[in-house]
Amino acid sequence: MKKSIALIVASTLFLQNCKDDCYTVPEPTVFEFVNSSGENLIQNGVLTSSNIVVQQDNGNGNFAGINVEVRDDKKILLKNVGLFDGTRNYNVYLTSDPIRTFNFKISSNQLTGDCDGYEINELTIENIPSSADNGYYKIVVD
Template sequence: MKKIFIFLVIAFVFTACGDDCYNAPQPIAFEFVNADGENLITNGTLNPFSISDENHIGVQLTKTSDDRVILENVGAYNGTKNYTFYSNLKVFDFSIQSSEFKGGCDGYQINKLTFKGVGIDVTDEKGYYKIVLE
């Protein structure tokens, strides 16, 4: 009995000391364009803008070299969270549904992105969402 107890303690110590492994959700990127397909950040039309979650906490945004916007630290939760985009051109709402996954590494994945609002044309491009603001 004593040997089994010692074995379990040693096994617990070695498994508890393993490397932590976490996969963050894939980033979400937006490109804001007008009806002619011109990037609104590049031409200076879209300024200022921000995104807040349902608790009115601002989302960190990173502008890329091609004037797209990456939403930082979204999707790391189970369930659906609502967000609002604010700008001088338009205000609209969207939601992100995500879930936890288990595998080689634990983490979260974004399952669905839903845009709400009138007059918003959104297309899912390769790696980003193109949003037409008029």
């Protein structure tokens, strides 16, 4: 009897942990900042990570900072965006001279089924020329 109870408890814990091991993160959100000639502005030194400020608009004048990581390919990775169900708005400030700003919004949803996680359905960039390019967004800053 004790072995049966132990087996049931172990099976229950195993099944609960399976879902914990099955988590899908959204595709990474990556931006490349270029000039109109296509030159990467981080690679040529016009922008640095300290010149790029990204904020999530939480409404009512409240904002939360988004961590930005410059990757080896001189594109930036926005950390922990898309981990929600719904739509969120973001503001980007490029604090080099002259200061430039643009907005983007992300619509994402929670996955259903056996795995937990989120997927980004749409990312829309506003107020600046941009294009989706093979897993990242190219943003033209002039």
